[in-house]
Amino acid sequence: MAERDTSRDIDRAASNWTARLDRGPxxxxxxxxxxxxxxxxxxxxxxxxxxxxxxxxxxxAQALGPHFDPVAFEASxxxxxxxxxxxxxxxxxxxxxxxxxxxxxxxALPAAGAxxxxxxxxxxxxxxxxxxxxxxxxxxxxxxxxDDGQRCVTLLQGEAYFSVARxxxxxxxxxxxxxxxxxxxxxFRVRKLDADPVDVLVNEGQxxxxxxxxxxxxxxxxxxxxxxxSDAVGGAVEHPQPIAxxxxxxxxxxxxxxLAFEGETLKQAAETFARYSDTRIQIxxxxxAREPVTGLFAANDPVGFGRAIAHVFDAKLxxxxxxxxxxxxxxxx
Amino acid sequence: MSGADxxxxxxxLRNILPHESALxxxxxxxxxxxxxxxDVIQExxxxxxxxxxxEGIRYPRxxxxxxARSVITRHVRRARIVPIHSVDDLERLEHGDDAPxxxxxxxxxxxxxxxxxxxxxxxxxxxxxxxxxxxKDLPQREIAAxxxxxxxxxxxxxxxxxxxxxxxxxxxxxKRSQTSKTLEAEIAGIDGRARHQSRH
Numbered sequence: 234m235a236e237r238d239t240s241r242d243i244d245r246a247a248s249n250w251t252a253r254l255d256r257g258p259x260x261x262x263x264x265x266x267x268x269x270x271x272x273x274x275x276x277x278x279x280x281x282x283x284x285x286x287x288x289x290x291x292x293x294a295q296a297l298g299p300h301f302d303p304v305a306f307e308a309s310x311x312x313x314x315x316x317x318x319x320x321x322x323x324x325x326x327x328x329x330x331x332x333x334x335x336x337x338x339x340x341a342l343p344a345a346g347a348x349x350x351x352x353x354x355x356x357x358x359x360x361x362x363x364x365x366x367x368x369x370x371x372x373x374x375x376x377x378x379x380d381d382g383q384r385c386v387t388l389l390q391g392e393a394y395f396s397v398a399r400x401x402x403x404x405x406x407x408x409x410x411x412x413x414x415x416x417x418x419x420x421f422r423v424r425k426l427d428a429d430p431v432d433v434l435v436n437e438g439q440x441x442x443x444x445x446x447x448x449x450x451x452x453x454x455x456x457x458x459x460x461x462x463s464d465a466v467g468g469a470v471e472h473p474q475p476i477a478x479x480x481x482x483x484x485x486x487x488x489x490x491x492l493a494f495e496g497e498t499l500k501q502a503a504e505t506f507a508r509y510s511d512t513r514i515q516i517x518x519x520x521x522a523r524e525p526v527t528g529l530f531a532a533n534d535p536v537g538f539g540r541a542i543a544h545v546f547d548a549k550l551x552x553x554x555x556x557x558x559x560x561x562x563x564x565x566x
Numbered sequence: 567m568s569g570a571d572x573x574x575x576x577x578x579l580r581n582i583l584p585h586e587s588a589l590x591x592x593x594x595x596x597x598x599x600x601x602x603x604x605d606v607i608q609e610x611x612x613x614x615x616x617x618x619x620x621e622g623i624r625y626p627r628x629x630x631x632x633x634a635r636s637v638i639t640r641h642v643r644r645a646r647i648v649p650i651h652s653v654d655d656l657e658r659l660e661h662g663d664d665a666p667x668x669x670x671x672x673x674x675x676x677x678x679x680x681x682x683x684x685x686x687x688x689x690x691x692x693x694x695x696x697x698x699x700x701x702k703d704l705p706q707r708e709i710a711a712x713x714x715x716x717x718x719x720x721x722x723x724x725x726x727x728x729x730x731x732x733x734x735x736x737x738x739x740x741k742r743s744q745t746s747k748t749l750e751a752e753i754a755g756i757d758g759r760a761r762h763q764s765r766h
Contacts, residue, residue: 240602240604240605240607240608241604243608244608244729244732245729247728247732248725248726248728248729248732249725251724251725251728252721252722252724252725252727252728253721253725255699255706255721255724256706256707256717256720256721256724257705257706257707275609275612276605276608276609276611276612277608277612278611278612278615278616279607279608279609279610279611279612279613279614279615280608280611280612281615282574282575282578282611282612282614282615283578283583283608283611283732284728284729284732285571285575286575286576286578286579286583287579287583287728287731287732287735288728288731289572289575289576289579290579290583290681290731290735291681291685291696291700291727291728291731292700292703293681303682303685303686303693303697482689489687491687529733544591545594547595
């Protein structure tokens with residue numbers, strides 16, 4: 234028997250059909266395919282109605298007027314990020330104009346290199362003078378050093394997303410733990426956390442990893458691949474792994490101030506939240522700690538996360554100073 | 567969509583969708599083995615979509631819960647072995663319904679702001695296409711010309727936008743965060759790779 238589609242698969246197909254129907258009339262062949270899809274599963278018709286209802290609901294967006302600026306709505310829920318003023322928050326939410334104002338402020342680049350860092354819970358967009366940008370995640374530090382030969386950024390700690398403007402003459406090089414990632418144009422994430430090996434994720438373009446002490450060609454990392462660097466230089470053989478575009482989006486959700494989980498344990502999710510806030514999530518019950526978590530959460534709102542978890546897993550939430558404590562109801566009684 | 571379909575969809579949007587998070591909460595609190603809340607919700611919606619008329623439905627929320635219950639009953643009966651406790655659970659479900667919700671009519675007030683936030687949170691290109699389609703009401707063909715992308719790409723962006731709204735409003739139950747124990751089945755379908763790789 235063929236594997237049954239998940240409700241998520243059905244929702245995805247329903248969205249596709251909704252968009253197709255929104256585009257214009259179906260061809261006879263498409264009509265056949267559409268009817269076949271509707272009949273194939275008892276959930277299809279319901280999923281389609283929900284997708285169309287939400288599509289219909291979004292028509293009320295017209296009430297937002299022709300000058301609707303989504304950035305304003307992004308910004309309205311951002312300022313709670315620690316260490317980020319409203320002005321900075323607005324800048325960070327992007328938009329060319331906002332980014333340009335940061336360029337005007339300028340990042341001074343002394344010969345030794347400028348160090349830029351973020352505090353816990355802070356996200357910072359660092360525009361560079363060639364048009365490239367570095368987005369620093371929480372508790373991260375980079376050193377930027379540009380010269381005529383190359384554009385070099387060293388990731389000293391944390392996590393950064395590099396959007397590299399094309400310059401064939403002057404390669405963009407990211408140094409991390411003595412390794413060199415080099416590109417002419419790409420968008421990629423590099424993460425260096427104390428506990429884990431360095432993790433590189435390429436979103437767009439291509440990044441070449443120099444292979445030290447060998448004559449071999451550099452290792453090419455293409456879009457939608459990920460590479461975990463081995464600790465010892467020249468140690469274990471490193472293989473880039475392909476990664477699904479949805480997984481890339483999840484991995485990079487922090488750029489929008491969010492954390493995406495898909496089946497991580499509650500314990501792992503709590504550890505992730507700990508990177509972004511002084512508020513700690515403690516899970517007293519080992520079974521509860523192993524429960525898988527799926528969803529998109531605001532990185533700066535561990536309490537909201539805790540509440541959602543308490544609701545779904547029927548757990549009890551108590552706040553104890555800077556800690557949020559989750560216990561199973563049964564265990565608590 | 568035909569006129570009748572559109573009417574049904576509008577009825578669904580106003581009278582049923584606002585209760586989805588309550589239904590999901592109810593289904594998720596003590597999940598039945600082998601019964602996935604999201605499957606039940608979709609199947610219940612299918613039944614509502616196929617009703618000849620919805621005119622006689624005075625309490626849509628209660629009706630939705632009743633339909634969901636019938637879906638569960640059918641699933642449990644279809645399973646070859648009915649675990650004894652799921653029979654108890656079915657009886658328990660009989661008492662799980664709530665009275666029609668009084669806040670039903672206050673949802674609109676917040677809806678537009680929620681919608682603006684949802685759109686704002688979409689990936690940039692999808693957001694651009696979606697705003698042109700929904701806020702500025704341009705046809706997909708015109709959006710393709712304006713964004714200098716193919717019509718197929720516009721369609722893909724619109725599809726992603728709709729899926730985004732399903733996640734935002736549907737699965738998330740009118741809040742930004744969403745989580746679901748009932749998605750376990752879906753998660754189990756993803757191989758171990760995703761589990762281990764999606765550390766942050």
